[in-house]
Amino acid sequence: MPETLYIVIAVVVVLAAIIGLYAGSKKRKSDRFRLDESTTPVITDEEARAQDEADAAVGTLDPDVIEDDVSVDEAPSVPTLERPESVPSRLQRLRARLARSGSMGKALLSILSRGDLSEDDWDEIEETLLAADVGLEASDELMENLRTETKVRGTTDPEVVREILREQLLALVNPDMDRTLDTVPGVGDDGAHHPATVLVVGVNGTGKTTTIGKLARVLVAEDKTVVLGAADTFRAAAADQLATWGERVGVDVVRSDVEGADPASVAFEAVAEGRRQEVDVVVVDTAGRLQNKAGLMDELGKIKRVMEKQAPVREVLLVIDATTGQNAMSQAKVFSEVVGITGIVLTKLDGTAKGGIVINVQRTLGVPVKFVGLGEGADDLAPFDPEGFVEALLS
Numbered sequence: 001m002p003e004t005l006y007i008v009i010a011v012v013v014v015l016a017a018i019i020g021l022y023a024g025s026k027k028r029k030s031d032r033f034r035l036d037e038s039t040t041p042v043i044t045d046e047e048a049r050a051q052d053e054a055d056a057a058v059g060t061l062d063p064d065v066i067e068d069d070v071s072v073d074e075a076p077s078v079p080t081l082e083r084p085e086s087v088p089s090r091l092q093r094l095r096a097r098l099a100r101s102g103s104m105g106k107a108l109l110s111i112l113s114r115g116d117l118s119e120d121d122w123d124e125i126e127e128t129l130l131a132a133d134v135g136l137e138a139s140d141e142l143m144e145n146l147r148t149e150t151k152v153r154g155t156t157d158p159e160v161v162r163e164i165l166r167e168q169l170l171a172l173v174n175p176d177m178d179r180t181l182d183t184v185p186g187v188g189d190d191g192a193h194h195p196a197t198v199l200v201v202g203v204n205g206t207g208k209t210t211t212i213g214k215l216a217r218v219l220v221a222e223d224k225t226v227v228l229g230a231a232d233t234f235r236a237a238a239a240d241q242l243a244t245w246g247e248r249v250g251v252d253v254v255r256s257d258v259e260g261a262d263p264a265s266v267a268f269e270a271v272a273e274g275r276r277q278e279v280d281v282v283v284v285d286t287a288g289r290l291q292n293k294a295g296l297m298d299e300l301g302k303i304k305r306v307m308e309k310q311a312p313v314r315e316v317l318l319v320i321d322a323t324t325g326q327n328a329m330s331q332a333k334v335f336s337e338v339v340g341i342t343g344i345v346l347t348k349l350d351g352t353a354k355g356g357i358v359i360n361v362q363r364t365l366g367v368p369v370k371f372v373g374l375g376e377g378a379d380d381l382a383p384f385d386p387e388g389f390v391e392a393l394l395s
């Protein structure tokens, strides 16, 4: 009888020790990374064990980079989720704002309608194009084509002139470029779920974090599931900002609680979380301070390499502030040299008459503008549509 009692006591002690160790390891994990969850997770023991196994497998990929695991914080109470505006409706609504950025189109129309243009008129056309940031090369090409077309058709009929200008501007904006954002998840060679991953880069202040919040809303409006990664660990508030965006639409945000934490680790954990949750898309924010090209290359290169250990990076979006003109163009060149850009997001197009930068940046980088930011409102981001843009310029 006493032996049985000893055995029972021994089993209880061993069980208590195991539970204590498990709880301790969970706490250590949460010291470093945090998953801001927007909904209350219900995880069974079996799922938790499977997750731990998956974590362990992922952790073996690169022990030098992965310093710890993601853990799930106590979930906040379920907020009232917002339903983001549908994509077609936002395009309709933002058209008027797009038109404001297009005073160039109207100015060109009025000069071209004078008919029988003098060299002074052509100089005026050139000045208008350059002032709208179309860029020298594209301006020359447009003027050449306009000269030929207006001569061939030999008319000052406003409708015909408008049509000529519409055709020529559209050709420059290039409607044939593929502007879709790759958001279709896949399956890796090992049979694991691979979310479509999107890395967002750009100089601070261009609107990266805001754009990622808005982009999450575009994706949610299209019924995609999303995880965000707050790898801008340079500015502490950026992670809070992203968490607020995520909470509003039910999107989880992976972040670090350690100030100045390794951004690559956060990016890695975000994709790992996207794999675990089997979401469609993971979008990762970065700091992108332009201290120098080598530093930027190191940081972004490392983030991208580390993300790719989990799933291929499908899109690298460069965020550019449309109001910053030539400065924006030189930033764009540096970023495209250090990391392969697949698309451009032009922000603050509502606050500028320099809509011509769309043409300039696409030609310089050979990469399409995929989204435009047209205001500070939560749904003021729209997929870029060349026809709609040119119509807005001329309306």
Ligand SMILES: Nc1nc2c(ncn2[C@@H]2O[C@H](COP(=O)(O)OP(=O)(O)OP(=O)(O)O)[C@@H](O)[C@H]2O)c(=O)[nH]1
Binding pocket: 202, 203, 204, 205, 206, 207, 208, 209, 210, 211, 232, 235, 238, 286, 287, 346, 347, 348, 349, 350, 351, 372, 373, 374, 375, 376, 380
């Ligand atoms: N008018 C207007 N403002 C915008 C747009 N996009 C972003 N902004 C504003 O630009 C400011 C900077 O945006 P952030 O998202 O904090 O910029 P960031 O690039 O993430 O900056 P860092 O985190 O410092 O790297 C904010 O006040 C945004 O509201 C836009 O399309 N139109």
